[in-house]
Amino acid sequence: MQDQSQPQGQAWIEFDPHDPGFAETGIPFDTLAQIREQRVYRTAAGAWYVARHDDVAAVLTDVDAFRADLGPITGIPAGVETIPAEQHYLSEIAEPRHKAIRRLITASMSSARLARLEPRLRDVCGRMVEAMIAAPVANLHDDYAMAIPAFAMAHVMDLDESAVAHFTAWSWDGTLLQRPSSPDVSSAGPASHVFFAEYLAAQRALPEPSNDLLRLLIEARIDGVPLSDAEIVTQLHFLIQAGVHTTRALLTHLYNRLVQDPALWRTLADDRGMIDRFVEESLRRDAPVQRTTRRCTRHIDFAGVAMRKGDLVEVGIGSANHDETRFEEGASFRLDRPNPRAHLAFGAGSHICPGAALARLEARISIEVLLDRVERAEAIAGAVYPPIPGSLGHKPVPARLVPRAAAGDI
Numbered sequence: 001m002q003d004q005s006q007p008q009g010q011a012w013i014e015f016d017p018h019d020p021g022f023a024e025t026g027i028p029f030d031t032l033a034q035i036r037e038q039r040v041y042r043t044a045a046g047a048w049y050v051a052r053h054d055d056v057a058a059v060l061t062d063v064d065a066f067r068a069d070l071g072p073i074t075g076i077p078a079g080v081e082t083i084p085a086e087q088h089y090l091s092e093i094a095e096p097r098h099k100a101i102r103r104l105i106t107a108s109m110s111s112a113r114l115a116r117l118e119p120r121l122r123d124v125c126g127r128m129v130e131a132m133i134a135a136p137v138a139n140l141h142d143d144y145a146m147a148i149p150a151f152a153m154a155h156v157m158d159l160d161e162s163a164v165a166h167f168t169a170w171s172w173d174g175t176l177l178q179r180p181s182s183p184d185v186s187s188a189g190p191a192s193h194v195f196f197a198e199y200l201a202a203q204r205a206l207p208e209p210s211n212d213l214l215r216l217l218i219e220a221r222i223d224g225v226p227l228s229d230a231e232i233v234t235q236l237h238f239l240i241q242a243g244v245h246t247t248r249a250l251l252t253h254l255y256n257r258l259v260q261d262p263a264l265w266r267t268l269a270d271d272r273g274m275i276d277r278f279v280e281e282s283l284r285r286d287a288p289v290q291r292t293t294r295r296c297t298r299h300i301d302f303a304g305v306a307m308r309k310g311d312l313v314e315v316g317i318g319s320a321n322h323d324e325t326r327f328e329e330g331a332s333f334r335l336d337r338p339n340p341r342a343h344l345a346f347g348a349g350s351h352i353c354p355g356a357a358l359a360r361l362e363a364r365i366s367i368e369v370l371l372d373r374v375e376r377a378e379a380i381a382g383a384v385y386p387p388i389p390g391s392l393g394h395k396p397v398p399a400r401l402v403p404r405a406a407a408g409d410i
């Protein structure tokens, strides 16, 4: 039966953008292609799912009509307007305040800081790869993809190694998707808020904060007013949410594909110049963030439908990246695309991801180190590999890593 809530004249398509089953079955890209044909889709929950590349870009860039709202994924379906302002994540903050806070946050990802990270990252990846080679069966999800983003985030935030274990744990157990106002969370907030609140208090107690990022946040004045502790803690928590989960997904997709495609492994081993193309094509074909959400701030006619103030809009980044009008054979994985960076995996407009360079660095270095030390990765017969993309799940990616022969062994 035609669902009456669908835009007029459109066939009924069954699709729930939040279906947790996608972690097992993979994203139904054929269904998304059907939705792109009819342009926009009304979900059973009453949200508008926007599927085409141009529409997705337009929603992301029109920050006046479409405000980011991560309420639903943090257990608060009523949305951003019901969440205390000091708990608004950077993406949810309206201009001009957003720009002022974003400037402080991006200082932690300067090219100088990333250049300092590179040798340390190479070193830590080298140790992880040696440990995986020594194991009878390596798990490239748990032992590589999970560990690298937590290490990198601790570096950019100027925190010591003790933070790495916390970041990994919070990514595993869902802490990163909680705010103090999420259901069943204590008033002190999730564990990450408690951690950052204590760290902030310790930094404030020093004659001069020793942590560069904290110093910037403490000393900042917006219209002459400092940020509150709660605001600072919220943004530190959000940095981990935005930088750990997402990059872990990207790395898992990359390693999973490499393990399952020995020819691809050889291509990259023979020509390291292809690694960047591999990473971009993965970001496009297998977007780690498949969708993001917006709330209409006013009535707006968009994509052929009348959206009302307060409507939720699901922004189909993963679908946009497969749009055939932009990417020939959009569902195929190809290293020879003429426009490898034309994807929307990092968003668009004034909220475009400030961590993109860091994520790309983690991907490139971790693959280079693998290729330097490992001759080939053998998939394990009978093992069930997660779908690609499988961003939602924490699934193992098992492999036997065969080391390169040391010169003396030949």
Ligand code: HEM
Pocket (backbone or CB within 6 Å): 060, 068, 090, 091, 092, 102, 105, 109, 156, 238, 239, 242, 243, 244, 246, 247, 250, 287, 288, 289, 292, 293, 317, 344, 345, 346, 347, 348, 350, 351, 352, 353, 354, 355, 356, 358, 359
């Ligand atoms: C492969 C890894 C990553 C992907 C796919 C990704 C994706 C995205 C996307 C799609 C957005 C825009 C969301 C929206 O407009 O609703 C975004 C924003 C953001 N990302 Fe990333 N991200 C990644 C890594 C990182 C890293 C490593 C960091 C931190 C170091 C980071 C920090 C942020 C922040 C703070 C925002 C909000 C920016 C703003 O609202 O101005 N991301 N990211």
